[in-house]
Amino acid sequence: MLGVWRLQLLREISRRGSIKAAAEAMSITPSAVSQQLAILEREAGVELLEKSGRRVRLTDAAQLLVRHADTITGAIAAAEADLASMQQLVIGTLRVAAFPTAARAILPSVMTALSRQHPALRVTLRDLEAAESLTALQMDEIDLAIVDEYDEPARVSDGGLEFCEFMRDPLYLALPPEESSTPSPALRASPVAGAAVRLSDYRDSFWIMDTEDSHLGQVTLRACRSSGFEPHVRSNCKDFSVIIALVEAGLGVGMLPGLAIHDRPVRASIHPTEPPLARRIASVIRPERRSHPMIVSALAELERFGAAYAQPRLS
């Protein structure tokens, strides 16, 4: 019979593209992987690897086996999840990845709540952009990914992952504080704090934008254009704290997601837009772990955070 361990090694080679990388991922030596695959080839009766330069390439038969290895591994994981859910035991290590803003604004409270509820649970956190965390999830390097989505749910190549939107994060327009000398060319009365504003009212302001290749940058740009103007971009900054600082200094206006100013005092005037803009925040898991109590608890906690966050609160 085909050895499951060997199949998992093959799977890892397929994921990571080289024997060395697979070996590192499974924390054994490349030599061991090479030997195990030689055995698997005997078991299967087919060539599985062919040399391609100084690397290896998977044959068709190997790719077939990788697909099967995925379902086999999934079935084992499902058994473990069922077992854990039967015992209602929330123990072990939950590996979470979140995009940076979420890692700062959401995860601290969620992690403390989780470890208060389940003292035996260890939660580790990495901050990864959405796309990175999805591949990490597929690589089985993390158990739970928190991603942001700006456009409509694309999820074409979701690779069998399970998405669950647990909150929406409104996008706000940040205006320089009242007292600051606004360098905006147009003089205007500042709107009432917290009142919705139209982007087109700031067609003549300088704009502090996220980087062009970021989702938020593109969404902002598109929103300005569909409001009928091309923004005067004064600077492109990746880090929201920098954007906040520039707006606070009165150097322009900028779009900020709510989480970026959540639980953080900001000396700027924050306004929802009309029409409202928002990004969706979703949890992503591997479906076979859906019933794992560790996952169930974490998702519940995220839902709770999302519900609390939905209460309007403007600084």
Added chain:
Amino acid sequence: MLGVWRLQLLREISRRGSIKAAAEAMSITPSAVSQQLAILEREAGVELLEKSGRRVRLTDAAQLLVRHADTITGAIAAAEADLASMQQLVIGTLRVAAFPTAARAILPSVMTALSRQHPALRVTLRDLEAAESLTALQMDEIDLAIVDEYDEPARVSDGGLEFCEFMRDPLYLALPPEESSTPSPALRASPVAGAAVRLSDYRDSFWIMDTEDSHLGQVTLRACRSSGFEPHVRSNCKDFSVIIALVEAGLGVGMLPGLAIHDRPVRASIHPTEPPLARRIASVIRPERRSHPMIVSALAELERFGAAYAQPRLS
């Protein structure tokens, strides 16, 4: 991670009901099974076996694991089948079980055809009644079962097995040969050879029946009753050859399936009934092996036999 080998041992205990039996099935010692299950309990973190007299009983958690073990084993088997079908290799050992009549009438020609087509294929045959071969299939003691079905497809507890009817076997009424002195109380002109007859025409004959608990016996009895009479049963015989001999000796009439007189000279007058009666003959496999070339070839050969058999042929 849960050890697959251990899960399979647990599965075998569940199937066979004792550690000893499971150990024999896997050809290791009971002690080894006991040790592996102790390890599996540690892996799972749950009690899996509880003593019940001098045997063991599976806990709920264990039964949950058995179900998962089934799907895992199925997934591995599917991988192997896919692998073999990719290579189009028909090698190995095909273990067949068939009910006795089929074992005599169908399997010899099918087996010779198979081993002619695929010299590397070994075919082994056991004769088992339908119910026995189904459990053997679930026990993974055979790869292919040939069963007969008299009633409408029940298949309630088919246990995830896959049935495929490949032929129908008509039931014939066997009458004593012309020249024999018929001890039947009623004098009548014998029907034209091969012509359909009505059971009610033989309400006054003696009947040679299959055993009462056999399917054929019950079907015959029911047919007689629905033709409006209770047959005078002269003897109940399990073996069709005995029934044939008795009819040949002129001691009565009897129902015989076509296969029982297939390719075998019979000195009796064989007649289809009006309305016609038949049993269905089906192949049964485990679904995960459906695409295995060994199975594919065997099923094709059975279909071929069924098609040839369907040509009317009466002795």
Added chain:
DNA sequence: TCAGCTAGGAAGCTGAACTTGATTTGCGTA
């Protein structure tokens, strides 16, 4: 009550799977 059967623990053995270290082969670079 005892003989027979099943489950399971202890000790020792075997082989599968790993590591280490040397070798081969391909690729980029001086």
Added chain:
DNA sequence: TACGCAAATCAAGTTCAGCTTCCTAGCTGA
């Protein structure tokens, strides 16, 4: 073209999982 590095693989030695054998404990039926 030669050199060095990187990746795979081979050979030899080592470790440990999983087996057997032998034994004990406990249930069951004669």
